[in-house]
Amino acid sequence: MADLSINFAGIRSPNPFWLASAPPTNSGAQIHRAFEYGWGGAVWKTIGPPVLNISNRYSGLSIGGQRLLAISNVELISDRPLEVNLREIAEIKRLWPDRAVIVSAMVDADPQAWRDIVMMIEDTGADGIELNYGCPQGMSERGMGAAVGQVPEMCELNTHWVTSVTKLPVIVKLTPNVTHITDPAHAALAGGANGLSLINTINSVMKVDLDTLQITPNIGGRGTHGGYAGPAVKPIALNMLSELMTDAGVVGSGAPISGMGGIVTWRDAAEFILLGASSVQVCTAAMHYGYRIVEDMIDGLSNWMDDKGFATIEEFRGHSVPQLSTFGQLDLGFQAVARINPDKCIQCNMCYTACNDTAHQCIDLYTPGGVQVNPAISGPFDPRMNGKEVADSRPTPKVREGDCVGCALCANVCPVDDCIEMVSVPSDRPHVTWDELSAQRTPVTQQWDAMEAYRREADIEIH
Amino acid sequence: MTHSSSPPAPERSPSGSAWQELLPPLSAQEATVEANRCLYCYDAPCMQACPTHIDIPTFIRKISTGNLRGSARTILEANFLGGTCARVCPVQELCEGACVLGAEHRPIEIGRLQRYAVDHVQERGVQLFEAGPGTGKSVAVVGSGPAGISAAAELAKAGHTVTLLEKRDLAGGLSTYGIITLREPVEVAQREVEAVKALGVMVQTGHEIGSKADMDALLESHDAVFLALGLGAVPALGIPGEEHILDGLDFIEQAKLKRDQLPVMGHAVVIGAGNTAIDAATMARRAGAEVTMVYRRTEHEMTAYRHEYEFALHEGIQFAFLTQPVGVKITAGRVSGIRCVKMTLGAPDASGRARPEAVPGSEFILPCDTVIKAIGQEKPVLAEVLGLELEQGYIKVNAELQTSLPRVWAGGDCVRVRGSASTVMAVQDGKMAAQSISTMLGQTTDVQLTPEFPAEVRSHPLYLAAHGPEAQHG
Numbered sequence: 001m002a003d004l005s006i007n008f009a010g011i012r013s014p015n016p017f018w019l020a021s022a023p024p025t026n027s028g029a030q031i032h033r034a035f036e037y038g039w040g041g042a043v044w045k046t047i048g049p050p051v052l053n054i055s056n057r058y059s060g061l062s063i064g065g066q067r068l069l070a071i072s073n074v075e076l077i078s079d080r081p082l083e084v085n086l087r088e089i090a091e092i093k094r095l096w097p098d099r100a101v102i103v104s105a106m107v108d109a110d111p112q113a114w115r116d117i118v119m120m121i122e123d124t125g126a127d128g129i130e131l132n133y134g135c136p137q138g139m140s141e142r143g144m145g146a147a148v149g150q151v152p153e154m155c156e157l158n159t160h161w162v163t164s165v166t167k168l169p170v171i172v173k174l175t176p177n178v179t180h181i182t183d184p185a186h187a188a189l190a191g192g193a194n195g196l197s198l199i200n201t202i203n204s205v206m207k208v209d210l211d212t213l214q215i216t217p218n219i220g221g222r223g224t225h226g227g228y229a230g231p232a233v234k235p236i237a238l239n240m241l242s243e244l245m246t247d248a249g250v251v252g253s254g255a256p257i258s259g260m261g262g263i264v265t266w267r268d269a270a271e272f273i274l275l276g277a278s279s280v281q282v283c284t285a286a287m288h289y290g291y292r293i294v295e296d297m298i299d300g301l302s303n304w305m306d307d308k309g310f311a312t313i314e315e316f317r318g319h320s321v322p323q324l325s326t327f328g329q330l331d332l333g334f335q336a337v338a339r340i341n342p343d344k345c346i347q348c349n350m351c352y353t354a355c356n357d358t359a360h361q362c363i364d365l366y367t368p369g370g371v372q373v374n375p376a377i378s379g380p381f382d383p384r385m386n387g388k389e390v391a392d393s394r395p396t397p398k399v400r401e402g403d404c405v406g407c408a409l410c411a412n413v414c415p416v417d418d419c420i421e422m423v424s425v426p427s428d429r430p431h432v433t434w435d436e437l438s439a440q441r442t443p444v445t446q447q448w449d450a451m452e453a454y455r456r457e458a459d460i461e462i463h
Numbered sequence: 464m465t466h467s468s469s470p471p472a473p474e475r476s477p478s479g480s481a482w483q484e485l486l487p488p489l490s491a492q493e494a495t496v497e498a499n500r501c502l503y504c505y506d507a508p509c510m511q512a513c514p515t516h517i518d519i520p521t522f523i524r525k526i527s528t529g530n531l532r533g534s535a536r537t538i539l540e541a542n543f544l545g546g547t548c549a550r551v552c553p554v555q556e557l558c559e560g561a562c563v564l565g566a567e568h569r570p571i572e573i574g575r576l577q578r579y580a581v582d583h584v585q586e587r588g589v590q591l592f593e594a595g596p597g598t599g600k601s602v603a604v605v606g607s608g609p610a611g612i613s614a615a616a617e618l619a620k621a622g623h624t625v626t627l628l629e630k631r632d633l634a635g636g637l638s639t640y641g642i643i644t645l646r647e648p649v650e651v652a653q654r655e656v657e658a659v660k661a662l663g664v665m666v667q668t669g670h671e672i673g674s675k676a677d678m679d680a681l682l683e684s685h686d687a688v689f690l691a692l693g694l695g696a697v698p699a700l701g702i703p704g705e706e707h708i709l710d711g712l713d714f715i716e717q718a719k720l721k722r723d724q725l726p727v728m729g730h731a732v733v734i735g736a737g738n739t740a741i742d743a744a745t746m747a748r749r750a751g752a753e754v755t756m757v758y759r760r761t762e763h764e765m766t767a768y769r770h771e772y773e774f775a776l777h778e779g780i781q782f783a784f785l786t787q788p789v790g791v792k793i794t795a796g797r798v799s800g801i802r803c804v805k806m807t808l809g810a811p812d813a814s815g816r817a818r819p820e821a822v823p824g825s826e827f828i829l830p831c832d833t834v835i836k837a838i839g840q841e842k843p844v845l846a847e848v849l850g851l852e853l854e855q856g857y858i859k860v861n862a863e864l865q866t867s868l869p870r871v872w873a874g875g876d877c878v879r880v881r882g883s884a885s886t887v888m889a890v891q892d893g894k895m896a897a898q899s900i901s902t903m904l905g906q907t908t909d910v911q912l913t914p915e916f917p918a919e920v921r922s923h924p925l926y927l928a929a930h931g932p933e934a935q936h937g
Contacts, residue, residue, distance in 0.1 A: 064499030064527065065492065346563040353505035374931055375506035387512035387560025394508050394563075415502050416567075 002305035003312045004298060006040070008256050008279045009169040009194040011127045013100035015040035016273065016313055017297050020260050020281035021104035021130060021173070023075060024291070028088030032095065037291040038298055041100025042092075043197075043281060046077035046132045047085050048106040048117070048144070056217035059206035061232060068288045070230035072206040074217070076138040077106055082120070090124040100279075101125075102171065106132040106144045109154060114161040121168070128168050131159060131193075133184070134175035134200025136227050146200070149175035152187035159191025171258060174198040174240075181240045182247045189253045196244065197258035197281065199237045201227025230262055230284035237261025238275055245276035245321045264293075266300035276318040328438070333431035336406035336422045338363075338399045344419035347394035351410035351420060362403035363410060365395035401425075430458050481749040482722065484550070485645045486575060494579045498527035501571045504563055509573055512561035514891045515542040519558060523576055534580035536591045543616040544609050544655055544890050546585055547638045549578035550647040551886050555770050585654045590661040595622030600904045603628060603685040605672050608636020609886045610875030611691035612659050613893025614900075618689075619662035621901045626685070627664050630671035636693055638886065640716045643742045645749075649719060678849050682870060687900045690858065690866070690873040691893065694884070695841030700734065704791025707798050711735070711743040711837030718746035728752035731833040732801050734788055736765035740837035741775045747835065754780045755829065759787040759806050759819040783829065787821060792828055800830040843877040854880045863899040864892060870903075872896040 004015040018041035019025045019034055025042045034042060053076055061070040078085055093101045103121045107113040121129055132139075133149030140146040148154045155172070163170050172188035174181060176199040185196055203225050207216045215223025241259050244250045250257075259277030263269050264285040272280050285293055310316045340351065340363075355363040365373050373395050385393070399410075411420040434445065443450035455462070489497065501523040509519040518537050525534035538545040554560070554574040562570030584591060600623045604615045607629035615627045633639045638652035660666055672678060681688050697710045709726075711733070717725055731747040733740050736758035748754045756775070758765055761784045765772060775782075785806040792800035805825035808817035842856030852859045852867035857880040864872045874892025876884040920926055 065496035346566060347504075347508070348502045348563045349505040350502060376930070381511045381516050385512065387509070387555075387557045387562075390508045390512040390561040391563070391565070395506075 002302045006279055006313050011100050011169055013040035014098055015298050016279045017294055018043055018279055018281045020283040021046050022283040024286045028092050031092050034291040035096045035099050038294045043102045043104050043130050044089055046104040046106050047082055048077050051076040051079050053079050054219050056219050059217040068230055070228055070232035071284050072204045072226035072228045074137050074224055074226040086120055086124055089126055093125045100127050102128040102130050104130040104132045109143055109158055111161040115165050118162055118166045130171040130173050132173055134173045136177050136201055136203045137225055146175040146177055149184050150178055152183045155184045156187040156191040159188050159193050163192030169194040171195040171197050173200055175200045176240055177203050181243050185244055186249050189255055195256045199240050199261040201229045202233060204228035231264055234262030241275050242324050246324050266297045270301060273317050274320040276321050328435035329433050331431050333427050333429040335427035336424050337401045337404040338410050339421050339423045340397055340399060341419050344416050345396060346416055347396055349397055350413045352397045354409050354413045359407050359409045360405050362400045363397045366398055367395050429460055482644045489575050489579045494526055497572055497576060498523045508561035509558040512557045514887045517541040519573055526576055526580055531580050531583040535584040538577055538581055539591060542890050543613050545577055546581040546651050547647060548887050549574050549581055551642050553768050592620055594619045594663045598622040600686045602687045602900060603681045604689045606691035606693055607634035608691055608693050610889035610893040612655055613890040614689045614897045615664045616659050616662055617894050617897030619664050625664045627666045628670045629668045632668055634666050634668055641712055643715055643746055644719055675849055686904055688871045689896050691875045692843045692845055692877040694876045695844055697836050698841050700836060702790050704793055707791050709835045711739055711835050714743050714835050715746055725750050729832040732757055732831040733835045735837040736767055738767045738771050741767050741771045743835050743837045744780045745778055748778050748780055755783050756780060757783045757786045757788055764816045791834055798832055798834055800828040801834055802828050864896040872900055
């Protein structure tokens, strides 16, 4: 069985699955139960100045009956007394010495305030500190959370105030509500951060109720923006992780990254690790299904690692990072075409209409007798045919490969797994990148007539 | 008759009643989840397999977006009896049978989704359609079953003055009297009658057209007549004691509308093996009888849908195949059994099915207290009285559903010389006949399915590229 243990900037945990600083890590009793289920670590819900929470603080995104594809929250940092949190942190760490106990904190932008809270955290015996520079709601209006994370100078300064007074590993949690995620990352590292975590939640207004015309969640007749998280944000998180993992400054620092944003299963976690994350954090999925999901996360990741021959997390961490490229580095001579497996095709013909209406009009429909048809203008239906006869006479989609640009829209709309495959085909086109073309034949990338001439020369026909 | 022990008690509706609809309505959540499972196929096969060509992917998508009124409109525009059809259609043979998910997965529950959308508006008494601007023409529709209501609704929508004549006390035809409550409660059929009335159709119940003179009078006072006569009673078996045998349709009607007057039955024998026979057997079973269905061929030749046969088995109904009734045994003035002979299958007959032949000396008595027959229906008697040209006893019509008499159309079961009689086919007949009548009455279709573009647009390269070269001619 694979070894799932990790060492994150000196913070050790038996597996890479940490509960993110959020409602699931609100109290010692909760984290105790989570650890019983097997979570490798927990980032304690942010401690800091006094707050009062409101009701109707969560709002979910449902699509097609699927609940909590995303959640928006207007919950603040911990509303429990500071000393209760500190006492429970110490107790949890004592009871669970092998688990990672990290304390998230946020205070006013004041060195003394930071020194005070850091000293209190150190006294608990916790393994590390996560600086919450990410919360987009409630605290940011008070000059904390995202208000710090969005201003690189503030990020560096606040981080420095912490790292200069503690020997504990310090993780800076980044807000995605910025233009370039690398700017606050550089600032945090300049401030002495030992690790980074991302993404915090995204600014969001969840919805407007069409019966009441009220913004949802409706908080006493008012609505406000909240922090957006859950499965729907995963691609955004993966992109920001990728940006850090391809940034020389970040990679050169050697600071590990704790990835989060939409992780529901071990599969999601493995993707984050393949793109360089050293640990992963989970919140929405735990809020949806409870702590028990970690059992399959551990089991599934372990089995997958066994299948792939990875003995440790480090063996595959960042494995997919070298593929990350800019558009200008992509091979313009690479060609793929869609192939529809007629044995798997169920003749829903979703690919046909998608290609015909919104892509490149290169899928045709053929009757079982091999006659090409266009249902849009074919005659009326025959009411004497029963359902099975209709099903048996359905036209089947077929790709005109010569005209297929390989956009892959059809493969994405197809409801049957592995029915439409994007097949790499030999190409006569020059294997050149846009960057190379720009450097070697600048006019081609600047002027349409030069581009046309190049296309003729390279035998590239735009369908 | 192979079982000696009592069959299991039949399944009850979710409410626990033996008589209520078997399938519960979908909850809002169930409907949303099921609607979202639909792939929204291009040129969907379900839509083609539906004889009324309801735009199924569209109505399901509207359910998924919470646009239930729009969904019901999509359904009812194509099929005014969408509420009945959602319940009685053999969906396994039609829309759901064509669903592309059927091969590898579970087809979308199209019937139940349709019922969800239509019930949503009809339970609230919402009427989605209006009578068209008056044309000054009037049409009489004879018979208020599905074909009659469908035609009357479409004719009213086209602006004609419509009178719907029904010989019985309640309108609705088989939907009201002949569909067992496990599938369709009377209220559903009555809501459809209300909907057609809301279009201004004058519904006259207790009004029978019984003679050529009646017909002439109708033609005198109307511009056109649509005959939706349905079929007649269950034909005679021609065996001794026939007068003691109950008519299956009468029995179903009684079970539906006068349940308290149902005869007490210990053991009932149902003769026949079609869908109506299974309905009658089901009703007898629900009334507490032990039921045996008697059929002279085997389960392979029976005309009931496979799913109906399986349902009957599930109900605990027993089957005596290769058994031909030859007489009713009467003891002290009451039915005490049915005399039968064993059959064997011989060479195929005209219908292509193996011809059953009696096994000499095999006569036996099947003890029972009630005998019900459901072996089809008599051809429409009135057709002959009116002097209509017939085809194998059914009213002969052309592709436009016109009969041999000028200004007279017919549709529904009374013309169903080919294909299987069904509600949904009757609805489509009503629709097609209404269209033909409207055309005959001088109305041109003002609804273009595709917008008619000027010639310069239709010959434009962009138009041709968008639609393909054939579009020019289409």
